[in-house]
Amino acid sequence: MNLLNKHQEKMIKNSQIPSEFYKEYNVKKGLRDLEGKGVLAGLTNISAIHSFDEDGKQIPGILEYRAYNIKDIVDDLRREGRFGFEEVTYLLLFGELPTADDLKEFQDILAHKRILPEFFVRETILTNPSSDVMNSMSRCLLALASYDDKAEDISIENVLEQSLNLIANFPLLAIYTFQAYSHYRKEESLYIHYPDLTLSTAENILRMLRPDCQYTDTEAKVLDIALILHMEHGGGNNSTFTTHVVTSSGTDTYATIAAALSSLKGPKHGGANIKAAKMLENIKQNISNYHDEAEIEDYLYKILNKEAFDQQGLIYGIGHAIYTISDPRFEVFKSYVASLVKEKGMEEEFELYERVARLAPKVISDHRKTYKTISPNIDFYSGFVYKILGIPQELFTPLFAIARVVGWLTHRIEELINMNKIIRPAYESVLESKNYVKLEDR
Ligand SMILES: CC(=O)SCCNC(=O)CCNC(=O)[C@H](O)C(C)(C)COP(=O)(O)OP(=O)(O)OC[C@H]1O[C@@H](n2cnc3c(N)ncnc32)[C@H](O)[C@@H]1OP(=O)(O)O
Numbered sequence: 103m104n105l106l107n108k109h110q111e112k113m114i115k116n117s118q119i120p121s122e123f124y125k126e127y128n129v130k131k132g133l134r135d136l137e138g139k140g141v142l143a144g145l146t147n148i149s150a151i152h153s154f155d156e157d158g159k160q161i162p163g164i165l166e167y168r169a170y171n172i173k174d175i176v177d178d179l180r181r182e183g184r185f186g187f188e189e190v191t192y193l194l195l196f197g198e199l200p201t202a203d204d205l206k207e208f209q210d211i212l213a214h215k216r217i218l219p220e221f222f223v224r225e226t227i228l229t230n231p232s233s234d235v236m237n238s239m240s241r242c243l244l245a246l247a248s249y250d251d252k253a254e255d256i257s258i259e260n261v262l263e264q265s266l267n268l269i270a271n272f273p274l275l276a277i278y279t280f281q282a283y284s285h286y287r288k289e290e291s292l293y294i295h296y297p298d299l300t301l302s303t304a305e306n307i308l309r310m311l312r313p314d315c316q317y318t319d320t321e322a323k324v325l326d327i328a329l330i331l332h333m334e335h336g337g338g339n340n341s342t343f344t345t346h347v348v349t350s351s352g353t354d355t356y357a358t359i360a361a362a363l364s365s366l367k368g369p370k371h372g373g374a375n376i377k378a379a380k381m382l383e384n385i386k387q388n389i390s391n392y393h394d395e396a397e398i399e400d401y402l403y404k405i406l407n408k409e410a411f412d413q414q415g416l417i418y419g420i421g422h423a424i425y426t427i428s429d430p431r432f433e434v435f436k437s438y439v440a441s442l443v444k445e446k447g448m449e450e451e452f453e454l455y456e457r458v459a460r461l462a463p464k465v466i467s468d469h470r471k472t473y474k475t476i477s478p479n480i481d482f483y484s485g486f487v488y489k490i491l492g493i494p495q496e497l498f499t500p501l502f503a504i505a506r507v508v509g510w511l512t513h514r515i516e517e518l519i520n521m522n523k524i525i526r527p528a529y530e531s532v533l534e535s536k537n538y539v540k541l542e543d544r
């Protein structure tokens with residue numbers, strides 16, 4: 103046994119807490135009660151998520167941004183053929199739907215803020231690129247703080263200014279750090295295209311990503327809807343709760359959003375979209391017949407049993423802390439995917455996705471102790487949509503971040519306006535006190 107192994111064993115032994123203690127001390131693991139419901143940790147005006155009716159019966163999921171159903175928001179944008187990211191950003195940040203004049207003014211503000219400090223790309227983004235775009239984005243955020251004379255100012259006026267700067271520039275941080283990685287780590291040509299002031303966020307993302315800056319209107323509109331679906335999800339999701347916790351300590355906007363990014367990249371949260379896409383590739387490689395449901399089910403069971411894929415025992419893109427019968431965002435995505443796959447001739451792969459989406463909840467419910475219906479979540483299809491759009495996997499979670507930064511910043515402002523109290527839950531010590539032992543007596 104090497105020295106480190108010896109210490110590691112000690113560490114594990116001394117870190118373990120008997121599982122029955124959690125029940126005895128009434129600790130809500132994951133801040134969830136025994137039925138899986140989240141402990142009430144705050145109040146919000148920003149969004150609402152419904153998955154049970156008033157009688158406690160499970161219902162198909164509903165998500166409202168500032169009290170408007172996201173399905174109505176998306177349907178209207180689709181009908182009118184309008185880009186919506188900026189409009190929904192206005193709704194979330196300011197709490198009301200913008201008038202046409204408000205919207206025009208707001209789009210201009212964001213367009214003119216889409217600019218990084220002089221030499222930032224050369225001195226920060228192009229140096230030391232990482233294959234993990236989320237980590238690169240966090241590094242850039244902390245670096246941006248040193249260009250802001252009022253980085254530490256947490257007045258609402260200043261935080262709003264910082265928020266608009268970050269929302270406008272997140273696409274640049276994501277795409278440019280990805281381009282740096284592709285160039286220096288994968289020996290691809292380097293493209294740093296400037297954003298175009300007249301284009302929407304979604305169009306600019308595709309413009310900056312593609313060597314020839316070209317995209318179709320359909321591609322940009324699909325990406326726009328994908329961003330809208332990812333923008334906000336209440337105060338309790340892991341990255342937004344992180345935002346509340348970190349904001350409550352009084353720290354600055356850059357540090358807060360770097361923490362939220364670090365949470366989002368986890369594979370049980372936003373990072374599940376990369377994992378889901380990789381898992382589907384792995385399933386394709388390991389089954390002989392895409393149509394054989396028994397073979398797919400067997401393989402899903404192997405994944406659950408830690409015998410296949412990444413051996414973590416998770417079927418990515420399936421299950422949700424709040425939704426039961428369905429995640430409404432999954433349903434919207436599914437309707438988009440159906441029309442796109444025909445166009446791209448990807449029907450066979452889509453059918454496999456559909457089969458996995460149908461079979462996986464059953465496999466999980468049969469083999470785990472579940473208190474509610476399990477269904478696919480937003481991360482299940484998002485990677486597939488991005489793949490159809492030709493977006494590289496490394497950008498799947500960063501795209502989530504480009505959208506969710508709006509939710510994080512809105513929650514940060516809500517925390518600053520209402521709380522002024524540091525978040526500090528309790529941890530009960532289960533150790534008995536010991537008498538100290540001098541070095542020579544150990
Ligand atoms: C944007 C987003 O963040 S959406 C979520 C993205 N994450 C994923 O897709 C990762 C896969 N899914 C999961 O890990 C989980 O479903 C989560 C983290 C999303 C929710 O977790 P929970 O709230 O604990 O789910 P729930 O209470 O329904 O789980 C009940 C049991 O089923 C298990 N389970 C739930 N979903 C899955 C899954 N996809 N794969 C394997 N087991 C699962 C849980 O681990 C739990 O078992 P345990 O009590 O033995 O630990």
Ligand SMILES: O=C([O-])CC(=O)C(=O)O
Nearest residue numbers: 334335338339340423424
């Ligand atoms: O609410 C959650 O726990 C996770 C989620 O779907 C999100 O953040 O979009």
